[in-house]
Amino acid sequence: MELITPGLGLIFWMTLAFLFLVFVLGKYAWKPILQMLRERETSIHEALNSANQAREEMKQLKFSNEQLLQEAKNERDAILNEARKIRDRLFEEARIKAGEEASRIVEGAKASIHNEKMAAMTELKNQIAESSLTLAKFILQRELSDPQKQEEYVQELLKEVKFN
Amino acid sequence: MTAYKSHLPVRRFLVFCLVILALFSGRMFASVQDHTMLVPANDSVSEKFQKPESNPGEKFNAGKMIMEHVLDNHEWHVATIGNLHLTIPLPVILLYDGKLYVFLSSRFHNETHSYQGFKLDPEGPHKDKIFREGANEHLAAAGPALYDFSITKIVFAILLNTFFLFLIFTSVARAYTRNRGKAPSGMQSFLEPLIIFVRDDIAKSSIGEKKYEKFMPFLLTIFFFIIFNNLLGLVPFFPGGANVTGNIAVTLVMAVFTFIITTISGNKHYWVDIVNTPGVPWWLKFPVPLMPIVEIIGIITKPFVLMIRLFANITAGHIIVLGFVSLIFIFGAISAALGLGVSVVSVAFMIFMDLLELLVAFIQAYVFTLLSALYFGLATIEPEHH
Numbered sequence: 356m357e358l359i360t361p362g363l364g365l366i367f368w369m370t371l372a373f374l375f376l377v378f379v380l381g382k383y384a385w386k387p388i389l390q391m392l393r394e395r396e397t398s399i400h401e402a403l404n405s406a407n408q409a410r411e412e413m414k415q416l417k418f419s420n421e422q423l424l425q426e427a428k429n430e431r432d433a434i435l436n437e438a439r440k441i442r443d444r445l446f447e448e449a450r451i452k453a454g455e456e457a458s459r460i461v462e463g464a465k466a467s468i469h470n471e472k473m474a475a476m477t478e479l480k481n482q483i484a485e486s487s488l489t490l491a492k493f494i495l496q497r498e499l500s501d502p503q504k505q506e507e508y509v510q511e512l513l514k515e516v517k518f519n
Numbered sequence: 520m521t522a523y524k525s526h527l528p529v530r531r532f533l534v535f536c537l538v539i540l541a542l543f544s545g546r547m548f549a550s551v552q553d554h555t556m557l558v559p560a561n562d563s564v565s566e567k568f569q570k571p572e573s574n575p576g577e578k579f580n581a582g583k584m585i586m587e588h589v590l591d592n593h594e595w596h597v598a599t600i601g602n603l604h605l606t607i608p609l610p611v612i613l614l615y616d617g618k619l620y621v622f623l624s625s626r627f628h629n630e631t632h633s634y635q636g637f638k639l640d641p642e643g644p645h646k647d648k649i650f651r652e653g654a655n656e657h658l659a660a661a662g663p664a665l666y667d668f669s670i671t672k673i674v675f676a677i678l679l680n681t682f683f684l685f686l687i688f689t690s691v692a693r694a695y696t697r698n699r700g701k702a703p704s705g706m707q708s709f710l711e712p713l714i715i716f717v718r719d720d721i722a723k724s725s726i727g728e729k730k731y732e733k734f735m736p737f738l739l740t741i742f743f744f745i746i747f748n749n750l751l752g753l754v755p756f757f758p759g760g761a762n763v764t765g766n767i768a769v770t771l772v773m774a775v776f777t778f779i780i781t782t783i784s785g786n787k788h789y790w791v792d793i794v795n796t797p798g799v800p801w802w803l804k805f806p807v808p809l810m811p812i813v814e815i816i817g818i819i820t821k822p823f824v825l826m827i828r829l830f831a832n833i834t835a836g837h838i839i840v841l842g843f844v845s846l847i848f849i850f851g852a853i854s855a856a857l858g859l860g861v862s863v864v865s866v867a868f869m870i871f872m873d874l875l876e877l878l879v880a881f882i883q884a885y886v887f888t889l890l891s892a893l894y895f896g897l898a899t900i901e902p903e904h905h
Contacts, residue, residue: 361771365671381740
């Protein structure tokens with residue numbers, strides 16, 4: 356019977372001690388502990404979230420980087436191709452132009468050579484004619500009696516005449 | 520590294536269990552010492568007073584010994600070394616006829632067991648109760664009532680454990696402020712799983728995310744108060760060993776707190792459901808309000824069951840362990856060899872029971888807290904819109 360009869364003094368002291376515990380621990384222990392726990396949990400939660408976000412962003416960034424790289428590569432190839440084409444065209448043009456120029460120069464040279472030759476020939480002809488006339492004049496000035504002397508004289512004259 | 524850290528609390532718990540176990544072997548040892556003292560005859564009066572069963576002719580009374588250990592006392596018997604009884608006398612506080620009497624219980628250590636007109640009953644059905652001298656020794660005393668507010672063994676244990684709990688948790692709270700935003704350390708990491716367990720698995724799951732917070736101080740206090748007193752009750756040495764949570768007054772106070780909080784925080788929905796229980800045929804409510812009566816009785820029986828469950832579980836555990844101790848002496852009285860033989864079996868069973876009690880200590884704290892939380896949850900639940 357004693358076992359199941361609650362004692363008055365015990366009830367009194369237990370109530371006192373328990374109320375003390377609830378209020379004091381509630382104020383000085385449970386409140387800060389629960390608050391810190393919550394704080395830590397939210398900070399962990401936030402850290403995980405931001406890590407996930409960062410990872411997602413990295414992924415996005417990597418993808419766009421790759422895309423940019425690919426685009427740059429394509430552009431480079433296009434530019435190179437274009438350049439190669441332009442080079443080929445310029446080369447071809449230059450070759451053609453050079454050929455034309457060369458043939459033009461050759462043509463010009465040929466023409467001037469011909470002209471020079473013709474001028475020289477004319478001059479030679481004139482010279483020959485002039486010389487012939489001079490010769491004839493000298494011959495005609497001398498008597499034409501002695502053929503032998505004539506011959507000698509011609510020879511002498513011929514020696515004198517120099518085609519300068 | 521993290522894996523190691525997460526195992527730390529588990530390891531600490533195992534170490535803690537081992538320590539408890541070691542203390543139990545001590546308890547058995549202490550008990551053996553205690554009762555071998557029953558055999559030699561003692562002449563001194565105070566010895567006789569303290570151990571009345573140590574009369575040479577008297578047989579070992581297991582029931583008496585067990586009840587003495589389970590019940591409250593006006594002094595704390597710490598140990599018996601040889602013929603020396605190490606006892607802490609506790610203050611007696613009496614309120615009688617408007618006057619307060621305060622003195623140490625050792626004042627009763629005389630031949631008449633009385634002091635200042637009060638008498639401590641050393642024997643009989645009201646053993647260890649204090650009466651007004653001359654009054655009839657059966658509680659129906661004539662004259663003004665006597666109120667006993669003494670710091671008894673259990674009160675002393677409650678105050679001591681309250682002080683310990685206060686120290687432990689304020690230091691843990693300081694650790695939280697110190698380690699703000701960092702990983703827990705020391706005692707903090709040992710208690711944090713329990714605190715989170717109470718918060719998430721008891722409060723949040725039974726009361727709900729929105730309202731659990733205002734019940735947290737009570738739930739955490741009651742959980743740690745019960746588990747701490749349960750565990751200390753299993754320790755056989757001085758600060759432990761008092762059957763605090765196995766005392767009906769202690770469980771009564773806790774159950775009354777649960778009852779008061781439930782009643783105060785009960786919302787309209789809660790009371791309407793009690794008076795007009797939904798889903799019950801009308802003829803159970805009118806003309807004879809059978810269901811309302813049952814429901815109103817239920818308000819009382821819920822905390823009543825809380826009180827009985829904790830008290831019965833803890834007391835039963837103590838009684839069983841002490842029963843195994845008694846077996847040794849009962850058989851020892853028949854023959855020393857028999858007692859020795861039985862002691863092997865008894866000790867094995869005692870260790871088993873103590874381990875079981877370790878589990879019970881936790882389970883009962885959990886059950887009391889969980890059921891309190893469930894009652895709070897029932898009282899504060901919002902009606903579902905149909």
